[in-house]
Amino acid sequence: MKTTWRPVESTATRAVVAEFLGTLILIFVAVGTAVLAGEFIGTFGIALTFGFTLLVLAYAIGPISGSHVNPAITLGMLLAKRISPRTALEYWVAQILGAIVGAALLYLLAKQVPGLRTDGAFGTNGFADRSAVHLGLGGAFLTEIVLTFFVVWVVLAMTHKVAVTGFDGLAIGLSFAAVHLVGIPLTGMSVNPARSLGPALFAGGQALSQVWVFLVAPMVGGAVAALVHPLTHPPMEPTTVADEQAAA
Structure with missing residues (x-):
């Protein structure tokens, strides 16, 4: 007897878990x-890794949660009326917890790598x-602010109804790789408050005392992107898969 696998309908819980895991x-x-590998692959390799990882996540969990994995993107989606305040809050909690657990792992x-320091940088x-x-x-x-504006604007544009479907993950991944090429020498590149907070908690010292910049500035950039986006793209109906799941 042949077994036919059918996708199970996504739920709001699955979306939150996807944001945590992503x-x-x-x-x-x-x-x-x-x-672990920065000295071997350099800035270019690190930037590509960020881009490739986000590209993979866009296709892996994008249909489930939208693959925000970034509080600034979630804020942009909220202000653009693509998700509800409840969904945004749930995503923010999942993203922060996911970043902390990922940093802990x-x-x-x-700590298993001889001679590798985890304090200060990490x-x-x-x-x-x-x-x-x-x-x-x-x-x-x-x-x-500027680089977060760019990536959130790209996300809003590529998930818009007038975008070329099927290529959103590619554009989003490339945009993140591009901003990391620019930003790594400048700030180490955040554009993601959760990405900054998780490692800073384990690095301590100045990393933790300076982390406020990388919590506040990306959120400002995400908010500005949401305000500018309607100037380049027509309005969308304020309904999303995630919100339909939450209402189910």
Whole structure:
């Protein structure tokens, strides 16, 4: 007897779990590349890893949750009326918890590597002495706002009804790779508050004292992207798969 597998209808719970797992994977794989392999593959390799990871996640969990894995993207979607406040809150909690668990797993793995230090750096973001080019606070704040604006605007554009369907994951992944190529020498590149918070909790020191910049600036960039997006794309109906799941 032949068994036919049919996809099970997604639920709001699955969407939240997907955001948790997706953010965990992003931290462990992409930030893990910077921590464990940065000296071997350099800035270009790290940037590609972030882009490839987000590309894979876009196709793996995009149909389930939208593959935000980033509080700034979730804020952009909320302000664009693509998701409800309840969905946004659930996603934010899942993303932060996923980032912390992903960073904890990465920390445990890094501790197994002889001579590898986990304090101070650990794939975190920073400015002044913690920037490769000694970028100041103002420059770091501006960098994170502008580059987050770019990626959130791309996400909003590629998930819009007028976008070319089937290629959204590719464009989103490439946009993240591009901003990391620009931003890694400047701030270590965040554009994602959850990505910054998780590793900073384990790095401690200045990484933790400076993390507020990388929590606030990306959210500002995401909000600006949501405000600008209607100027380039026609309005969409404020209904989404995630919200239909929540109402079910």
